[in-house]
Amino acid sequence: MPDALDATPYDALLLLSFGGPEGPDDVVPFLENVTRGRGIPKERLKEVGQHYFLFGGVSPINDQNRALLDALRKDFADHGLDLPVYWGNRNWAPYLTDTLREMAADGRRRILVLATSAYASYSGCRQYRENLADALAALEAEGLELPKVDKLRHYFNHPGFVEPMVDGVLRSLADLPEDVRDGAHIAFSTHSVPTAAADTSGPVEAHGEGGAYVEQHLDVAELIAGAVRERTGIDHPWQLVYQSRSGAPHIPWLEPDICDHLEERQAAGAPAVVMAPIGFVSDHMEVLYDLDTEATAKAEELGLPVRRSATVGADPRFAAAIRELILERAAVERGQEVTPCALGALGPSHDLCPVGCCPARAPRPAAAGADSPYA
Numbered sequence: 452m453p454d455a456l457d458a459t460p461y462d463a464l465l466l467l468s469f470g471g472p473e474g475p476d477d478v479v480p481f482l483e484n485v486t487r488g489r490g491i492p493k494e495r496l497k498e499v500g501q502h503y504f505l506f507g508g509v510s511p512i513n514d515q516n517r518a519l520l521d522a523l524r525k526d527f528a529d530h531g532l533d534l535p536v537y538w539g540n541r542n543w544a545p546y547l548t549d550t551l552r553e554m555a556a557d558g559r560r561r562i563l564v565l566a567t568s569a570y571a572s573y574s575g576c577r578q579y580r581e582n583l584a585d586a587l588a589a590l591e592a593e594g595l596e597l598p599k600v601d602k603l604r605h606y607f608n609h610p611g612f613v614e615p616m617v618d619g620v621l622r623s624l625a626d627l628p629e630d631v632r633d634g635a636h637i638a639f640s641t642h643s644v645p646t647a648a649a650d651t652s653g654p655v656e657a658h659g660e661g662g663a664y665v666e667q668h669l670d671v672a673e674l675i676a677g678a679v680r681e682r683t684g685i686d687h688p689w690q691l692v693y694q695s696r697s698g699a700p701h702i703p704w705l706e707p708d709i710c711d712h713l714e715e716r717q718a719a720g721a722p723a724v725v726m727a728p729i730g731f732v733s734d735h736m737e738v739l740y741d742l743d744t745e746a747t748a749k750a751e752e753l754g755l756p757v758r759r760s761a762t763v764g765a766d767p768r769f770a771a772a773i774r775e776l777i778l779e780r781a782a783v784e785r786g787q788e789v790t791p792c793a794l795g796a797l798g799p800s801h802d803l804c805p806v807g808c809c810p811a812r813a814p815r816p817a818a819a820g821a822d823s824p825y826a
Contacts, residue, residue: 456778460785467582471503485542503736511733563602573810587600602820608793609772609793610794611772638709643704653666724758
């Protein structure tokens, strides 16, 4: 048996994710949850839901989270980490509030949260912290004893997140026809967000054009491109591009869009493109539709060979990275000195989101940060 690893003071890990429909009848109710408060008509939601109906009304994200849960539990057991793992979603079952209620009933008092978003942003970090605050408020109203909740730091530059993506790009390059492989460009893709949200992402002192959101993605792209160059001897041109824009047309969002980028690359004479979705933890709907369906169709129209590299998903190296992050944070909470593991130029992210980090459109309580009402 492996020696027991110490996660004290934590007694549970919560996988916190977006959620997705698991059948045609779930699609519109799910989208109503996602867009609640925005006044979007049901007919418009049915139009948006066509992306899901193309795949039988099922988002792959829930099954991918189940696979990640299995990978985490296996890794913990193999390495002697006795830490139960729970799962809750923002927008679909299992809902976060229900899961936290279950954890409280099970006697969990110090919970670490793993969000399925690796980068700093409102929707990828603070909004999850707001969801945690809402859930804790609901439990408090029920008279339940509240657990203390912390969130793992951003893991965008952890080797266990970066290295599987390097391998994915290498496999995609190798899969291209030999006559276009060496000249292929790499399009590192992530979710577009309003430029105002990007500019205010990350700690206040780091604000600037694109904020931490763009800076962190560029750092990861540099890491992957550098690793590909070292392993192949070829310096592939690359660019950070965006996908999945969903906002009003008059509001500026991060650009260029992946389809526009493919048109530009083809016009400039690029022989092929590898699309690398570095902004996504798993191959969920926005990867399957926006890249595998829409962008791939655009590339076929242009006569441009493309390949799409894999996301990290349930790669054992990612599960091992989460274990390492848990033990790192637990040691910090016990007052021990640790050397956080991080690649690239930016170093490890903060453990505790500071006040004003990735501010909301309207002020709302957020747990697991310096401004948490549930310290």
